[in-house]
Amino acid sequence: MEEENATLLTEFVLTGFLYQPQWKIPLFLAFLVIYLITIMGNLGLIAVTWKDPHLHIPMYLLLGNLAFVDAWISSTVTPKMLNNFLAKSKMISLSECKIHFFSIAIGVTTVCFLLATMAYDRYVAICKPLLYPAIMTNELCVRLLILSYIAGILHALIHEGFLFRLTFCNSNIVHHIYCDIIPLSKISCTDSSINFLMVFIFSGSIQVFSIVTILISYTFFLFTVLEKKSDKGVRKAFSTCGAHLFSVCLYYGPLLLMYVGPASPQADGQNMMEPLFYTVIIPLLNPIIYSLRNKQVIVSFIKMLKRNVKVSY
Structure with missing residues (x-):
């Protein structure tokens, strides 16, 4: 009865980072430059892979799509952050919040599958070079x-559907840099246990x-290179593999902490560093x-x- 009689909230305050007022302009400029x-x-990479016919092969098609999704994620998160640095009001409507989350969920999930596909592509190229053109076709x-x-869209739709069952009547403060399922579930006045369970299972x-x-692909990759006993090949392999694995660790580490480790109503959801890494820093580094x-x-x-x-001349 209390939930029925309470006024349902349809606008939220997206707190973003907690910072001293004097840091507002420096932070705005820093994130503007990053964006x-x-x-x-990322758009430069897309243009290169699109314009050069020699790059119309699986490896570069995957890189181009990774760049597209990175630009997508960054453009969903960063402009809102920049606006919040300067705006007097940090309000966002419930409908905007749901669209915000849906867009990011598609992007983040798609990147997971793209990274796995890229690892498989490298495995076939290194471990089965003669069969590569026949296996990894365009x-x-x-x-x-x-x-x-499709997997990204379906995963986002699942959580978006469960998001619609939540109602908000007590607090409208979202302690996050964007509208996400976990902080929204924490402030819901509806039992959100099923939402946390779905996050844990699917994510x-x-x-x-x-x-x-990724780990299996790169393990076979390294074993194959080491068997060739070529110092130059080993150095090149470790350089390439190490850089890629570094990117993967930076991406998946925060994701695991964000969606698997603390996927419970009691977990603290006010750490902004995890989402910052996979929505802002990784799209910059990739x-x-x-x-x-x-x-x-x-x-x-x-x-x-x-x-x-x-052409310009």
Whole structure:
């Protein structure tokens, strides 16, 4: 009866970071620079893979799609953060909150499957080089990409559906940098146990599946390279594999802490560093880790710049 008689809340305060007032402008400028670099880096990678026919192969199709999803996630989170740094009101409506969460859930889930697919692609390329053109065709790559996006949409729809069952009547303070299922569930006046259970089951399963796929792929990758006993090949493999695994750890570590470890009503949801890593920092780093270390991408980028300069003259 208390829940029925209470006034249901339809607007929320998205607190974001807690900071001293004098840090408002420096933080705004810092995240603005990060966002601009992120967008330029990822869109530049998409342009290079689109323009150069030599990059129309599975490895670079996957990189281009990873760049697209990174730009998507960053554009969903960062502009709202920038607005909150300067705006007097940090209010967001319930409908906006649901759309916000749905967009991020699609992006974050899709990245998990893209990283697993990229690891499988590298496994086939290194461990079965002669069979690579027959196994990892562009058609198979497109199918895996489509499945990754479909999985992202379906996963987001599941949690979005359970989000609709929640009502809010006590608190409208969301302690997060974006509208997420866990902080919203914590302030709901509806029993949200099923929401936490769904987060643990589905998010945990997706992350475990993709992490295991990545670890197995890179384990075979390393064993194959070490068996060749080539110092140059070993150094190159460890350099490439180490950089990729570093990116994967930075991405999955915060995700596991955010959605698997503390997926309970009693867990503290006010740590902003985990979501900051997988929504802001990783989209910034991925173009550097996956592209600027790749000679073919750099050569294609330089050629594209030279063509554009000639056209302008």
